[in-house]
Amino acid sequence: MTARGLLLAAGAGSRMGRPKALVDGWLAHGAATLLDGGCSGVTVVLGAAVDDALALLPAGPVDHVVAEDWAEGMSASLRVGLSLLSGTDAEAAVVLLVDLPDVGPPVVSRLLAGGAGHGTLARAAYAGKPGHPVLLGRDHWDGVVATARGDEGARAYLAAHDVALVECGDLATGEDVDRPLA
Secondary structure, three states, X not given: OOEEEEEEEOOOOOOOOOOHHHOOOHHHHHHHHHHHOOOOOEEEEEEOEHXXXXXXXXXXXXXXXXXXXXXXXXXXXXXXXXXXXXXXXXXXXXXXXXXXXXXXXXXXXXHHHOOOOOOOEXXXXXXXXXXXXXXXXXXXXXXXXXHOOHHHOOHHHHHOOOOEEEEOOOOOOOOOOOOOOO
């Protein structure tokens, strides 16, 4: 099994007041979460303030791609990231949002524990509520790319398919941070 991490960090963070990729430590945390959780490498999708964000990318098996149409929403990042991964040998992608600072490697490990083959479709759940990260087997990438629109990412695709929920509420809240921390 080869699962590659896909860290979505392209948005402007309008409610945050700056791109979330520039929040101190979030890029490094997201990449470490994916790597330490069992991914073979990480692709970070950047967009807003790309030059500043590049300076914050962590070392290691981490690369990046720029979503030129990042202002369209999360779907633009997801489409660009999955399209890039299509040129790799990855069997699955673990999609994580950069603004989930309490989600750590144990969540990714638990998500991957069920297997990550070409047909896998699973996502972390917190107290039964679906969240991130999402595990997308390669067989689903084209369908996700074809249906991803606006700021909903893969929501429509996931709603139309049987998705295994992996409860992780004992490990994290899975809540995104949209406003500056006090």
